[in-house]
Amino acid sequence: MSGPEDTTESKDPEEKPAPVPLLTLRDGLPGVIERTPDLEAVAEQFAAGSGPVAIDAERASGYRYSSRAYLIQLRREGAGTALVDPTAFDDLAPLAEALDGVEWILHAATQDLACLAEVGLRPSSLFDTELAGRLLGYPRVGLATLVETALGHHLRKEHSAADWSKRPLPESWLEYAALDVEPLGELREAMATELVESGKDEWARQEFEHLLDFTPTQRAEPWRRTSQVHKIRNRRALAAVRALWGARDRIAAERDITPGRILPDSAIIAAATAMPSSRRALLGLKDFNGRGASRHATAWLEAIQEARDLDEADLPRRAARHDGPPPPRAWADKDPRAGRRLAHSKQAMADLSEALHVPVENLVTPDSLRRVLWTPPATRDPEPLLSDAAGMLSDLGARPWQVELVAPVVRDATLAGDQEPDVPEAD
Known part of the structure; x- marks a missing residue:
């Protein structure tokens, strides 16, 4: 006597998954x-x-x-x-x-x-x-x-x-x-x-x-986001980048055209590097191109001259001013304890992210966490330290659920940062 019929469908290893149906408008296209x-x-x-x-x-x-x-x-x-x-x-x-x-x-x-x-x-x-x-x-x-x-x-x-x-x-x-x-x-x-x-x-x-209270961030020096600006080390050339960026931005606003369509960033870098003083020299630069390169040549030359005439004291700094902690890569050299705090927090936040299935940047903004870790609460008593860390995170805009999860990380990282690393004994 034969057994019950096997109704299980065999799977072809090369069988393609069923196509996903295309979403369509249920009510047709309105005017x-x-x-x-x-x-x-x-x-x-x-x-x-x-x-x-x-x-x-x-x-x-x-x-x-x-x-x-x-x-x-x-x-x-x-x-x-x-x-x-x-x-x-x-x-x-x-x-x-x-x-x-x-x-x-x-x-x-x-x-x-x-x-x-x-x-x-x-x-x-x-x-x-x-x-x-x-x-x-x-x-x-x-x-x-x-x-x-x-x-x-x-x-x-x-x-x-x-x-x-x-x-x-x-x-x-x-x-x-x-x-x-x-x-x-x-x-x-x-x-x-x-x-x-x-x-x-x-x-x-x-x-x-x-x-509900979201407003776009306004950058203090938006010209520093010009592509390849990091290649400019001369402060007067940086002033030219700033002036050219500003001239382009004014023209773009007046014409309601995205700035890069008037003059690409590469053209700004080329002009700031060469600092030409004539229209012919400017337009002769290899990388100076774009829809507005020739049309607004007078504005570009005026911007370059503006940078050339600046007093030394008015030239921009080589690096942007920061009101917060230094770049993470510099922590270990500037403050070894802060470096250890940062290293400990990175691993702890990665573990927390994995456990909760939430990206690290959604657990707390990286800038807020770094600000607290760079200048943590003065106390090392665990309970007051946890409370003070929570208050600092909250003041920086962290939501209650984030504070509850991240304040213990700050506490533990702060205490771990004070522990001197073991130095192996010499033979």
Whole structure:
């Protein structure tokens, strides 16, 4: 008598996984809102919807100087999807009023909050799917990857670097933009469940609340981020880099064109190195090129002359001023105890990151941790040391959940740093 039939399918080792279905628009592609009556109608529609609102914005990074939004996409249960052209309106007050008190769902919120605030849209609460992915330990947290991993759909990303200031916007771009908010509601629910199951929902709540006050960092000396500026060691040449960067920035702001499209960083470095005094010499430099190289030659020469005329005392320092601790590589030489504190904390933070499946930089900002470790509390009594370390981290902006996890690391690293290393006895 034969046994029960084996219904297990054999696995072909070369069998390809089933294709991931492409995400499509459930309600079709809506028209772009460009008129006040249509904006008011959409506002009423979204005010009558239910649950959180998915929101995204498209900028023209790489094409425009400003970081303004050129298209805003929204989706809410019961309201569908809307595509709004913010450049067509003086403000989006009707939409802001409709969304008052509604939770926003964004992906990588810090990329969009500033440009949305610029048109009067500010959340009272939010859920960031990228940040949730980080807290949950996803190795890749791009929207397309999360949608595929958590929801099983493939998301197109072919127009992410497009010039969204273009008018009219092609239909394929609009479809791509609408698809970016299509899965956010479902993704939020899936990730919120995971956060609860992993015991990280309170961490996420604190992180999302912290984002409500987010403002982009303003650098004190942004010209020092010019590519290859580290090759310039002469202070007068550095002054030329600063002056050329400033001239380029003014022109870019006036014309609303991204600075690199007017004059690339390589051209600034070439001009600052050679310090030419004539148009012919300037334009004859091998690496001095770009759309505005010749057109704005007078401005470039004036910038170079400005640097040439500076008094020695007004020349920039070779290195940027820091209000914090020195670079980590210098700690061991400048302060051996601090070096030992840093080394101990690196291993402890790596272990904590692995155990919790959270990236080190999300456990606490590296700058905050280094500031506390460089100048730790004076006490070495473990309990007061832990309390003082917690207070310092909190003052630097760490959230309560981060303080609870990282303050013990600071305490232990501080105590370990005071221990002299064992020196092997000579034979």
